[in-house]
Amino acid sequence: MRGEASRLADRSSRDLMASKLKAMGGDAGQLADQMFVVCGILDANPRLQRAMTDPGRPTEDKQSLVRKLLGDNALPITVAIMDDLVSRAWSRAYDIDNAVEDFGVDAIMYEADSEGKTLQVSIELAQLQSALLNLPVVRSRLSETNGVAPQARVELLHKLIGDAQFDPITMKLADHIALNPRKRRYVETLQWLISKFSRHMGESMVTVTTATAMSDAQIQRLIAVYSKQLGHPVHIHCVVDPSVLGGMRVQVGDSVTDRTVVAQLENLKRMANMAPSF
Template sequence: MRGEASRIADRVSRDSMAPRLRDTREEAWRIGNELFSVTNVLDNNIRLERALTDPSRPVEDKVALLDRLIGGQSHEMTMEILTDLVGRKWSRVSDIANAVEDFGVDGMMYYADATDATLQVSIELAELHSALLNLPVVRSGLGDPKVPSQARVELARRLLEGRGLNKVTYRLAEHAACNPRNRRYLTTIQWLINKFSRHMGESMVTVTTAAPLTQEQIEKLIALYTRKLGRPVHINSVVDPSVIGGMRIQHGDEVTDNTVVAQLQQLQRLVQA
């Protein structure tokens, strides 16, 4: 949980800088990547975080430190966002890295907007989340802080290879593996799905079945979850023959699994017990 000072700093900075970041359109790809890199640097350098959030240190000194680190190499908007952030008050030193990462994700979303890929990325993230539910060993390896960062990234690349994903989806999934940030990998993917859903003004409901849903089934699910959630929903239909039958429905952290394979697994656990 972020303290009150950090919540205010984050909200005011986003209100000020997010519209300008959005206006960079396709340049937001570069900015998002630079902000992810800065997030990684901050997470691995507590002294730097303290220097950039020290309320007794003049803002000019903090900006000069940023300039020594990335000045002349980064996009001017990257520098403007970071300059704005170091001028704010933070409840904890680590909260500034959270804000930088948030802006990095924003950059990826705005690039997706500029390339008409926002819905595609949202669906691909939901499909990745659904696939990982059946791969406990893989998702454990992707988020294990004891595993070297490069090994986690290579594992993510092998998982994503050949799927034909949008480059934003690929980059977000790679970032989640590169720097777990004290989160489970699946938790990070769900956080990203939620951010994209809020950005689009609708909720993503992922439905996994052994065979494709009919249009009638999709319409019924849309009506049901629109009433339940009180806002528009998008049904992401995932076909996975391994579930055999039934449905697995996921919205946010809530998963309702009535598939045949889930029932068989439950029966197996009961027999073993």
């Protein structure tokens, strides 16, 4: 949980820079690359985090530290963002890392906007998440950091994706969270990204899992139901998983409603195990 000062610093800085990021169009991807690199460096260096967020240190000193960190090849907007971030108050040092990553994701969303791929990337992230739901070992390895080289996680991810034609923008995000899990589970981070894209588009991603493919009429009914329920447009991401046997599992953000046959059978099994014996 971020403290109030960190939430305000993150939000205010991103609001201040939003128009500049949007104006970059397709070039925003370069900014994302640099912000993700900075995020990784800060995550690995707690002393640097503290130096950049120390309220007793003059802002000019912290901005000088930014220039030493970024070197001569940083984009001017990268420098401007970091200068702004180190000038703000933070509840804890680690929160500046979160803000840097937020800027990287924002940049990618604006890049996707400029190429008309925002919804496509959101759908592909949901497809990747769905593919991992039934692969617990792979999920675990994508989040494992002890004794595992970052590139090994990326190679595992690419092996999983195989011949699937995901957009390079999707792959940039997928690779980033494999390279630097940031003490998070991979699937949970995918959901975080999907939610950010949904808010950015002004709609929600509703993932519906069924044993067989739904008809267009069924999908349209779900769109109407959830658009009314949530108060804004939704996109239905359909997942076919024969192992659920029947029924439907619906995920909206972190909320899951599971009315599949397999879930009902599991509930009956748990109830039977809890029933007193005579």
